Amino acid sequence: DAEITQSPRHKITETGRQVTLACHQTWNHNNMFWYRQDLGHGLRLIHYSYGVHDTNKGEVSDGYSVSRSNTEDLPLTLESAASSQTSVYFCASSTGLNSPLHFGNGTRLTVT
Amino acid sequence: QKEVEQDPGPLSVPEGAIVSLNCTYSNSAFQYFMWYRQYSRKGPELLMYTYSSGNKEDGRFTAQVDKSSKYISLFIRDSQPSDSATYLCAMSSTNFGNEKLTFGTGTRLTIIP
Numbered sequence: 001d002a003e004i005t006q007s008p009r010h011k012i013t014e015t016g017r018q019v020t021l022a023c024h025q026t027w028n029h030n031n032m033f034w035y036r037q038d039l040g041h042g043l044r045l046i047h048y049s050y051g052v053h054d055t056n057k058g059e060v061s062d063g064y065s066v067s068r069s070n071t072e073d074l075p076l077t078l079e080s081a082a083s084s085q086t087s088v089y090f091c092a093s094s095t096g097l098n099s100p101l102h103f104g105n106g107t108r109l110t111v112t
Numbered sequence: 113q114k115e116v117e118q119d120p121g122p123l124s125v126p127e128g129a130i131v132s133l134n135c136t137y138s139n140s141a142f143q144y145f146m147w148y149r150q151y152s153r154k155g156p157e158l159l160m161y162t163y164s165s166g167n168k169e170d171g172r173f174t175a176q177v178d179k180s181s182k183y184i185s186l187f188i189r190d191s192q193p194s195d196s197a198t199y200l201c202a203m204s205s206t207n208f209g210n211e212k213l214t215f216g217t218g219t220r221l222t223i224i225p
Contacts, residue, residue: 004155031210040120042200042217043156048210058211090155098144098207103155 002027006091006104013111019078021107023091031094032074033101034058034066036087043090049074050096081111115139118201118216126224131188135201135216138182142203142214145177147186150198150218159199160186191223 004025013019025032034046045058047066055066063085065077078085088108092101118135125131133147143164148156160175162168162184168175174187184203188195201216 033211040217042118043215045211050210056211092155094210096207096210100146100158100161101156101213103157105153105155 004091004093004102004104006089006107008107009105010108011110013081013109015081015083015111017081019081019109021076021078021089021091021109023074023076023104024072025091025093025102025104026072027093027095027102028071029093029095029102030071031096032068033092033094034064034074034076035090035092036060036085037090037106038087046076046089047074078109081109083111085109086111113138116201116203116214116216119219120217122220122222124222124224125191127191127193129191129223131186131191131195131221131223133186133188133199133201133219133221135184135203136182137184137203137214139203139205139214140179140182141205144204144207145175145184146202146204146213147173147175148200148202148215150200152197156200193223193225196222 007022033048035043044060049068091104146161147159149159150156165179172189176185198218198220200218
C-alpha cells in the first residue's frame with residue numbers, strides 16, 4: 001500500500017544546531033506540504049512544493065527550508081534550531097485538485 | 113481574529129450519545145469544508161468533505177454547512193469509544209488539495225464506555 005513516512009518519530013536537539021526531518025511518500029503525489037501543530041494554533045503551513053525543484057513559503061516559514069530533488073521526498077531543515085521550534089511536525093501530500101491531503105504520523109521535535 | 117474558530121474542548125460524552133462538533137469562520141469565500149480525525153500520536157485523516165451548503169451523510173457521521181451563518185457542524189450518531197480523537201475542521205476557497213487549506217485548532221473528544 002502507498003504511504004507517507006516521517007523520520008525520526010522523536011528528536012531532541014540543542015539550540016543552534018541544524019536539524020533535518022525526513023518525509024517520504026510512495027503515492028507519487030506532486031504536492032507535498034510541511035505543517036507544524038501547536039496547542040492553540042492548530043496546523044500551520046511551513047513550506048510546500050508542487051513538484052520537483054518547486055518550493056514555496058507558507059505562513060510560518062522563517063527559520064525553515066525545504067528542497068525537492070525528486071517526487072518522493074521533501075526534507076525539512078531547521079537551519080539553527082530555536083526553542084520556539086519545539087513542536088510536532090507533519091508532512092502531507094496530495095495529487096492536487098480537490099484531492100485530500102494524506103498526512104504522515106508526525107515528528108515530535110524538542111529543542112533544548 | 114482567526115479565520116476559523118473551533119472550541120478546543122475537551123468534550124466527554126457517554127457511549128451511544130449524539131456528538132455535535134462545530135466551527136465558525138469569517139471568510140465568506142470558503143466553499144470547501146472538511147473534517148479531519150486525528151488519533152493520539154497519529155496524523156490527521158480526512159473523514160468527510162462537503163462543497164458549499166447542505167448536508168452530507170456517511171454512516172454514523174453527518175456534516176452540515178450553513179454558509180449564511182458561516183457555521184459548520186459534524187454530528188456523530190451512536191458514538192463509540194473508537195470515535196475518541198481530536199476532530200479538526202478545515203476550509204478552502206478554491207480546491208482543497210493545495211496550500212490554501214485553513215485548519216481549525218481541533219476539538220478533543222472522548223467517548224466514555
